[in-house]
Amino acid sequence: MTTENPTEDPVAMSTDAPKTAEDLNEQITKANLQFSLKNYEAASELYSEATxxxxxxxxxxxxxxxxxxxxxGRSLFKLAISKNDVLGGQVAGGDKPKSADIEKALKSTNQETPSHSATPFFQLAMTEDEDDEEEEEEAGEEEDDFGTAYEILDMARLCYEKQLDALRNVVKDESGEAKGKGKATTELSPEMFHVMERLANTHNLQADISLENERFDDAAEESKATMELRKQLYPVESEQIAEGHYMLTLALEFAFFKNVREAKEQEAQNGQADQPKIQVDPKMLYDAVENMALAVKSCEARISLKEKTLAGLELKLGDEAGKLQEDIQNTKEIAQDMKIKLADLSNNARPLAPNNDLTGLFGTDILAEIDQVSSMLPTTETLSSLQDEETVSGTAAQKPGESVSERQARIDQVAAQANDLSGLIRKKKPATDAKHGASTAGASSNGKRKLEADEETSSEGKKVKFDE
Structure with missing residues (x-):
């Protein structure tokens, strides 16, 4: 009698197509095992057969x-990320905290990272052209996984939305009966919580993929959908809230600066001095500032809660106390990184605000966070796409009481402080046909959305990599 080794060619073991619900469950169990072992290639193949x-x-x-x-969809996303890491993909602005770092630090967990130090004794010499062709093929496979993951997750989104609608109808009916009896309930059932949580995570993964494909406007919309759900599920101090606000900040920031860059490129193509300037609304940058401040507030709330819990412990040297202290320290480090980011964003946004004043744009709680970090950066870090301030709607308008020379000096100052980050942009090849076998045909019908390369907008942009 032979014993199956789950780490050895698990896909080859499932050559006979399952025909019953029992066989489906067995296939899912095999796929889940491979996913838990971080064997995402095998897991994705098994999930494909199961779907x-x-x-x-x-x-x-x-x-x-x-x-x-x-x-x-999650397995395909993990697979694409792992391939991206092996290919040497880097995150733009690598010194900035990532959502994966936030989640990792706030949860105080350690994740293993694959080692790429081992090299074979013999390597085949390749010509430069062969090497380029191989890199292009690998990049194409990576984008196949991202594109297929997005479409599979969109199918999951539709299914979860159907579940949520059905559950809400049940709650509505029960609430009507309870109201008639003088009772009311606003608590979420465990089933409702689970579906909403999964739907939020689905939107979050789709936002991740949109960021990877430099579709920043789409990423912002997905992140907003994520936060609408998470705010109904978690308290303000939850790491899910901090991570969600941070990711929405990135999407909004990148979308704004991409729009500015594209407006400048369009103006350059027009090439006529008498053509009106293309205006870009700075609201996305203001929203990025607000969400970054909310992420900081979430971390501060978590720190305060954990410190109160630690103070209430009788034994300050036990395992529980040690974990709390580590969690507090990690969260403080993340909060510090977020504050630097908030200072950066607010310094970028201030010259675009009426009278260089952010007071009228935010509430007192957000302004308090901005004031707290206002001195953290010695200079404003502004993307090179802002060198011509008139690209931004209302930016170059002459301020009340400001002379023409003062206005020009203000514009020159922002331009002089601009920081060129174009070297961090990594161009990607258009996606080819999907690799894995689940049906995604007609993904634009029945409410499903398909992730497609945007020929006019996807050639440039800041590259961001996230883990779930």
Whole structure:
């Protein structure tokens, strides 16, 4: 009798297509095992086979398909990220804290990172052209995984939304009956909480993918959808809230500066001095400032809560106390990084505000956070795309009581402080046909959205990499 080794060619073990619900469950169990072992290639293949069978049993977009579709999409995303790491992909602005770092630090967990130090004894010599072709092929495979992951997750989103609508209808009916009896409830059932949490995570993964593909406006919309759900699920001190606000900040910031850059490029193409300047609304940058401040407030609330918990412990040297102290220290470090980012953003936004004053744009709580960090940066760090301030709507308008020379001096100052980050941009090849086998045909129909390369806007942008 032979014993199956789950780490050895798990896909080859499932050559016979499952035909029943029991076989489907067995296939999902195998896929989950490979995912837990971080063998994302094998896990994705197994999930693909399982989703095909599930579609045969239930229909493609049956609400009960959501969990498996989510698991498959998440596995493909992890696979694409792992390939990106192996290919040497770097995150633009690598000195900035990432959402994965926030989640890791706030949860006080350690994650293993793969080692790439081992090299074979013999290596085949390759010509430069062969090497370029191989890199292009690998990049194409990576984008296949991102694109397929997005479409699979969009199918999961639709299924979760169907589940959520059904649950809300049940709650509505029960609330009507309870109201008639003089009772009311606003608590979420465990089932409702789970579906909303999964739907939020689905939007979050889609935002990750949109960032990877430099579709920053889409990433901002997905991140907003994530936060709308998470605010209903978690308290302000939750790491989910901090991570969500931080990711939304990145998406808004990148989207704003990409729009500025594209406006400047369009103006250069027009090439006529008498053409009106293309205006870009700075609201996205203001919203980025606000969300960064909210991320800081979330971390500060978590620190305060943990410090109170630590103070209430009788034994300050036990394992529980040690974990609390480590969590507090990690959160303080993350909060410090966020404050530097907030100072950076607010310094960028201030010259764009009426009278260089942010007071009228934010509430007192946000302004308090901005004032707290206002002295953290010695100079304003502004992207080179802002060198011509008139690109931004209302920026170059003459301020009340400001002379023409003073106005020009203000513009020259911002331009002089501009910081060129174009070297951090990594161009990507357009995605090719999907690699994995789950059906994504007609992804633009039935409410499903398809991630496609935008020929006019995807050639440049800041590259960001996240882990879930």
């Amino acid at each position: 095909e069978l599930q579609a045969q049993l239930n229909g493609e977009l049956a609400p009960e398909n959501a969990e498996l579709l989510y698991s498959y």
